[in-house]
Amino acid sequence: MVSDRSKGEVSNVEPTVCWVVALKSEAKPIISYFELDHQSGNNIFPIYRNDKLGHSLIISGVGQINAAAATTYLASESGAPPWAAWINLGIAGSMDGEIGKLYQGVKVINPTKEKVFFPGYRFSKIVSLAEIQTLDYPTPVKKNGVLHDMEASGFIDFATRFSCNELVFSFKVVSDNSEQDMKLIDKMVVNSLIGNRLQQLDALLDKIITLSKREKQRLQIPDEVEEVFKQFHFSVTMKNQLIQRLRKWKIQFPNRSISDLVKEAKTAADVIRNIDDALTDLKFDWT
Amino acid sequence: MIDTIFIERGVVNHSRTQSIKSKFKNPTIIEVDRYQEIFNKRSQNFRIQKQNPALILAKKHDNFVLPAPSGFGLASTRNFYFSHMYNCIYDCRYCFLQGMYSSANYVIFVNFEDFFDEIEQSIQVNGAQDLTFFSGYDCDSLAFENITGFAESILPLFKSYPKVDLEFRTKSVQLEPLKSGLPIANCIVAFSMMPEELAKRLDKKAPSIKRRINAIEKLAARGWPIGLRFDPLIYSKDWKQLYKGLLLEIMHRVPREAIHSISHGPLRYPKKMYQDITKLYPEELLFSLPMSENNGYVDYGVDVENEMAEFLIKNLKNYVEEAKVFQCVVQA
Numbered sequence: 001m002v003s004d005r006s007k008g009e010v011s012n013v014e015p016t017v018c019w020v021v022a023l024k025s026e027a028k029p030i031i032s033y034f035e036l037d038h039q040s041g042n043n044i045f046p047i048y049r050n051d052k053l054g055h056s057l058i059i060s061g062v063g064q065i066n067a068a069a070a071t072t073y074l075a076s077e078s079g080a081p082p083w084a085a086w087i088n089l090g091i092a093g094s095m096d097g098e099i100g101k102l103y104q105g106v107k108v109i110n111p112t113k114e115k116v117f118f119p120g121y122r123f124s125k126i127v128s129l130a131e132i133q134t135l136d137y138p139t140p141v142k143k144n145g146v147l148h149d150m151e152a153s154g155f156i157d158f159a160t161r162f163s164c165n166e167l168v169f170s171f172k173v174v175s176d177n178s179e180q181d182m183k184l185i186d187k188m189v190v191n192s193l194i195g196n197r198l199q200q201l202d203a204l205l206d207k208i209i210t211l212s213k214r215e216k217q218r219l220q221i222p223d224e225v226e227e228v229f230k231q232f233h234f235s236v237t238m239k240n241q242l243i244q245r246l247r248k249w250k251i252q253f254p255n256r257s258i259s260d261l262v263k264e265a266k267t268a269a270d271v272i273r274n275i276d277d278a279l280t281d282l283k284f285d286w287t
Numbered sequence: 288m289i290d291t292i293f294i295e296r297g298v299v300n301h302s303r304t305q306s307i308k309s310k311f312k313n314p315t316i317i318e319v320d321r322y323q324e325i326f327n328k329r330s331q332n333f334r335i336q337k338q339n340p341a342l343i344l345a346k347k348h349d350n351f352v353l354p355a356p357s358g359f360g361l362a363s364t365r366n367f368y369f370s371h372m373y374n375c376i377y378d379c380r381y382c383f384l385q386g387m388y389s390s391a392n393y394v395i396f397v398n399f400e401d402f403f404d405e406i407e408q409s410i411q412v413n414g415a416q417d418l419t420f421f422s423g424y425d426c427d428s429l430a431f432e433n434i435t436g437f438a439e440s441i442l443p444l445f446k447s448y449p450k451v452d453l454e455f456r457t458k459s460v461q462l463e464p465l466k467s468g469l470p471i472a473n474c475i476v477a478f479s480m481m482p483e484e485l486a487k488r489l490d491k492k493a494p495s496i497k498r499r500i501n502a503i504e505k506l507a508a509r510g511w512p513i514g515l516r517f518d519p520l521i522y523s524k525d526w527k528q529l530y531k532g533l534l535l536e537i538m539h540r541v542p543r544e545a546i547h548s549i550s551h552g553p554l555r556y557p558k559k560m561y562q563d564i565t566k567l568y569p570e571e572l573l574f575s576l577p578m579s580e581n582n583g584y585v586d587y588g589v590d591v592e593n594e595m596a597e598f599l600i601k602n603l604k605n606y607v608e609e610a611k612v613f614q615c616v617v618q619a
């Protein structure tokens with residue numbers, strides 16, 4: 001049974017999940033499962049979104065350069081926050097992998113073997129882990145336990161510039177192996193290979209969204225701070241000082257409003273001083 | 288439980304790699320060229336990794352033994368440290384490792400013998416006395432012992448240098464190989480301690496103070512020299528009462544003859560490390576309490592530090608002689 005997420009019943013936009021998928025046939029099951037709408041007006045890379053669920057998907061085309069470019073494009077188009085999860089989903093070749101099985105790439109090597117990545121929090125209880133070798137041309141795999149794809153390394157190289165390494169994932173479904181030729185793969189086959197893994201992807205997404213939410217809590221600047229920024233002129237350094245201090249202040253006084261500290265202030269420096277005073281007075285009560 | 292082991296190609300067939308691997312049930316094994324490929328990389332997130340650390344088995348190539356930072360040692364003229372492991376299975380909120388590394392994966396260097404060779408060389412160069420070697424600077428010395436067997440391997444070396452001290456610093460109550468082995472007078476088992484009320488909040492995933500005291504009691508009864516490390520000293524509204532309670536419990540349970548040394552040190556971070564750790568745990572109460580920057584360090588300030596140190600020394604007076612009590616304040 002698929003979760004309610006697919007029916008659009010969750011109303012909050014965050015956390016954002018950004019999908020980078022090479023082919024339309026690979027993306028189709030995701031587009032329909034999450035009810036993503038095509039965004040008109042951009043022709044380079046088609047983008048699909050469901051703002052209600054916070055999902056964005058870009059179709060990159062084949063190859064690591066396309067994957068890197070599409071990732072960057074989606075980051076700027078969607079304004080993905082640093083707590084967004086980035087997922088590269090697609091098919092991959094294997095030597096010994098079972099056709100249709102889903103893997104999480106935990107080691108990804110680029111075509112020239114100059115770059116190696118270890119992306120993503122590992123979900124070994126839900127999905128098997130594998131090494132992915134990204135190549136420039138489709139090539140049969142000659143080593144057990146290794147998958148061949150054409151996008152993962154380009155995607156990871158760039159996605160880790162927008163979110164932390166642990167929120168960047170590459171999931172691959174085995175489409176061909178030493179017993180089944182890659183020439184037999186057509187759009188219909190790809191569609192069903194991915195479509196058959198939706199339930200497993202949904203379980204992964206549950207965990208990924210939890211991680212992303214926690215990162216959001218850690219990184220998000222509270223709305224109240226934005227309000228204070230509007231009232232006084234803060235330099236960049238002072239803005240950082242205010243954010244840091246307000247976080248501490250909120251831990252100590254979770255039920256008080258920041259307006260208490262701003263009321264008497266005439267300048268940005270006054271606001272910071274007020275918070276410092278409130279924090280210095282503390283009695284270090286741990287118990 | 289470890290689900291993934293990354294192994295440097297060069298140590299895949301090392302006997303210790305095989306033995307460590309065998310301790311885990313069906314881990315995914317991934318080969319790497321060098322551990323630095325995966326450890327401590329740009330954009331890694333310590334906090335997320337800490338929820339499910341992987342194990343990395345590697346070979347260390349140099350700098351096996353390093354001079355301890357000033358203010359770290361005890362009475363010896365020269366203090367050294369070594370780290371056969373980076374990172375720790377516990378998750379103490381004040382731990383400096385979380386500010387030092389962007390990665391929470393555990394690195395174990397399997398070439399223990401190279402550490403032992405360099406330790407022996409250091410002993411030969413510096414003379415076989417007035418030296419202390421500290422294990423557990425970048426990890427907990429004993430917490431992973433059932434996996435690594437490091438303590439068991441190193442003890443015979445120090446047995447043959449009776450005037451050179453070895454300190455295992457730990458919060459672990461996993462007592463083998465110490466409990467079943469004969470005590471070695473120059474091998475000190477040093478436990479990090481703080482009042483239970485504070486440890487409950489801060490020493491996450493580590494054994495409770497009650498269990499640590501039980502472990503100390505057992506090792507003391509076996510004859511192992513015990514170190515007590517009140518480091519860091521944590522300030523609170525009722526710190527005097529809390530620390531007094533802890534000291535009384537220890538004095539009641541651990542015979543004074545068993546005590547090799549007691550050290551204490553303030554909670555103190557280099558400024559950049561403090562900023563990194565507070566960014567990692569912005570909701571943490573410990574970092575919301577007033578600390579100030581002094582000479583590039585963030586700490587409680589000299590008055591609080593002195594007051595706490597003096598309190599401890601005064602309350603230990605009737606327990607051990609003053610010469611056994613040391614203040615450890617790491618300086619830049």
Ligand code: SF4
Binds near residue numbers: 376426
């Ligand atoms: S036991 Fe020591 S090394 Fe381990 S987390 Fe705690 S402070 Fe850090």
